[in-house]
Structure formats: structure tokens, C-alpha cells
Amino acid sequence: MSEAALEVENLVKVYHSRRQPPVRAVDGMSFSVARGTIFGLLGPNGAGKTTILKALTTLNRPTAGRARVLGFDVVAQPLEVRRRISVVLQETAIEQFLSVRDNLLTFARFHGLDSALARRRTEEVLERFHLAPEADRKAIDLSGGYRRRVQVAKVFMVTTPVLFLDEFSTGMDPILKRAVMGYLREEARQGRTIMLTTQILSEAEELCDDILIMNKGRQVARGDLHALKLLSEGVYEVAITFERLPETIEAEIARLAPLRMKINQNTVELTLKAEEGRVLELVSELARNRRVLRVEVSGASLEDIFVELTQEK
């Protein structure tokens, strides 16, 4: 049995459509993911995240290269793969004209659970996802956030060893999102491998043991949070709260060419790439002869790393 849960080798996916030039959505990616890992695939819009997820879940066919799930090749053994995975895609369908409960039951039956077990699980999952009050409503009548909730709830009905989630938290309120993140961690502890994509970097920061950042179909960084932070050594977040915001501050900061800048009332927040000593110098220049209520300098967050690695230079 293969050790890795997911193996991708030189994967290429080119989309051809009539009248449009071909799109090289994935341009030679290779990575593998250990079992029991929560693996985060990050990247800006159009980076190729969903395309990779679709290749691994047998929903599209790679143009070149190979992908395996638990040792099974997605092209040669798609049924073996499908039997072992559950998937929430960005645009995952739910059966609009079925009730919430029947959506869950149908999914469980489809995955081969016997009727008694399917019923028991359904009630558990309805409870866990706070869907019990909506159980008898048709999916089509739900709000967008609740529909998303049903989509994500479905994959907790079954215990496939590998779980794929494409932007799972879209439209979820923060309370449910927090709960779902807890469930995902619990599933990983029990040995399930989870691959997710997200645009919300704090989510990845909190959940993922292993992160791959991609852009334009290629890998730009890979590692756990600690490793990624080392990668962007020399990136600092600075927050300065002035008693009164100096009028020229925006121009002064722009001259420092920050990776990011935000001004909120009397507070300026900026992300700088510079040597440590130089950062402190710059901060004291900004603060000189001004009444400053608070200064904070900290190391890079995942968001800084992401911006640094994926922005156009």
C-alpha cells in the first residue's frame, strides 16, 4: 500500500475551448500528501486550485502527468478512487427539490450505507450542523449559506478516508465555520486525509499541517506554517496608532513601497520587506515628532507570505 494519500506528478491540465486560446490551468505540478494530513492548497483566483481538485477527484482528465489517491490512479482506476473519497466542490450540487434530510439520506445510500445507519447518521449530522429545524424544507427554499451548510454536512455522513473541500466555508457564518473547523481537525486526528482550498488565509493558518501556495498553475511555496514563515523572513507587519493621523502619512508610507498598507482612523498598518534593523529605523522615522499612542511590529502572517509570493512584481 502506498504511504502517501495523494500523489501528483508533473500534472498538466490544458483547457481547450472553441474560439478561445487554450488555457494552461495547471502547468506541471508535483506534490504528495501524507495520510492523516490537513493539506491546504492556496492561491489567487484562477491559480488552478479547483482544476487540481477536479483531477484528483476524477472529475476532469489530466492533459499530462499522473495523480493517485491512496495509490489508485485517477485515470486508470477512477472507481477505486471514487469509492474512497468525498468531495465538496465550489459549485457542488445539492438536490434542489429534495428536503435537507433526504439530501443527506440519498448521499449516504449512494455511498452504500444501509438504511438504518443512514438514518441514524442523518439525524446526527442534522444536529451537528444545526440543520434539524430545516430538515423538512426543500433545499431550493434555503438561503445560500444554509445550502452550503447542507453541501458540507453531506461529507460528514460517510467516512471515506479522503475528503476534498473546495472553499468549504463560503457563505458560512463564523460560528458554524468554527464548529466545522473543529470537526475537520477531529476527522484528521482519526486518520482521514483532508485536502482543502481556501481564500481565507487565517483559516489555512489555523487548520492546515501542510500548505502549498500556487500561482498560474505552478507551485510557488510549500511547507508547514513555520517553514513558510522562514521563507518570507524579512517581512514585517507594522501598526502605528497616532494621536492624530498626520496629513502626509500616506505619501510617506508609499515611499517605503510596502507590500500592503491600510489606514483605519488613526492607525496605519503596513507590511514591509526589509532587514530587521531597517524596519525599526523606518518606524521611528514615521513616528518622529508625532504623538504616537501605540507601535507594534510583528513577523509575517500567512497573508503577508501569500501576497509576497503571488503578487505581480
Ligand SMILES: Nc1ncnc2c1ncn2[C@@H]1O[C@H](COP(=O)(O)OP(=O)(O)OP(=O)(O)O)[C@@H](O)[C@H]1O
Ligand atoms: N472548464 C474550463 N474551461 C476553460 N477554462 C477553464 C475551465 N475551468 C477553469 N478554467 C480556467 O483555468 C484556470 C484555473 O481555474 P481554476 O478554477 O482551477 O482556478 P482556482 O484556483 O480554483 O480559482 P478560484 O480561486 O477563482 O476558485 C482559470 O484561468 C480558469 O479560467
Ligand SMILES: [Mg+2]
Ligand atoms: Mg476554485
